[in-house]
Amino acid sequence: MLGNWSVGLCDCFGDCSSCCLTCWCPCVTFGRVAEIVDGGSSSCCMHGTLYVLLGSVGWNWLYSCTRRSSMRAQYNLLGSPYMDCLVHLCCERCALCQEYKELENRGFNMSKGIILC
Numbered sequence: 001m002l003g004n005w006s007v008g009l010c011d012c013f014g015d016c017s018s019c020c021l022t023c024w025c026p027c028v029t030f031g032r033v034a035e036i037v038d039g040g041s042s043s044c045c046m047h048g049t050l051y052v053l054l055g056s057v058g059w060n061w062l063y064s065c066t067r068r069s070s071m072r073a074q075y076n077l078l079g080s081p082y083m084d085c086l087v088h089l090c091c092e093r094c095a096l097c098q099e100y101k102e103l104e105n106r107g108f109n110m111s112k113g114i115i116l117c
Contacts, residue, residue: 002077003076003077006102006105009087011098012098018097019097021100026060026093026096027049029097031045031048031051032110033099033100033103034047034051036103037067037071037103040113040114044113047067061088061092062085064088064095064096065084065085065088065089066084067099071099075102075106
């Protein structure tokens with residue numbers, strides 16, 4: 001059964017700290033989200049760097065929509081791969097804020113990421 005997101009796509013302003021982080025450093029927000037979604041198999045820094053490099057040619061949204069799809073599958077959230085790409089193409093920062101907040105609401109400490117022992 002598919003569930004709803006804990007926050008809406010346009011609820012970015014409900015959390016000023018993640019909103020500001022995403023507004024000025026979307027690569028950090030994306031890197032943190034991607035590291036957790038990937039279970040720590042790759043680092044926040046690696047994802048963030050790739051996000052910046054792809055952003056230099058305007059393709060960062062394509063990379064970030066794949067992580068949104070992975071996150072939706074992991075947590076059985078509503079949506080589709082086509083909508084994931086459309087959301088990231090049109091509302092990149094709002095989508096990143098929503099994903100960041102969703103993981104926070106699921107108990108992850110976003111500034112620490114995945115801690116592997």
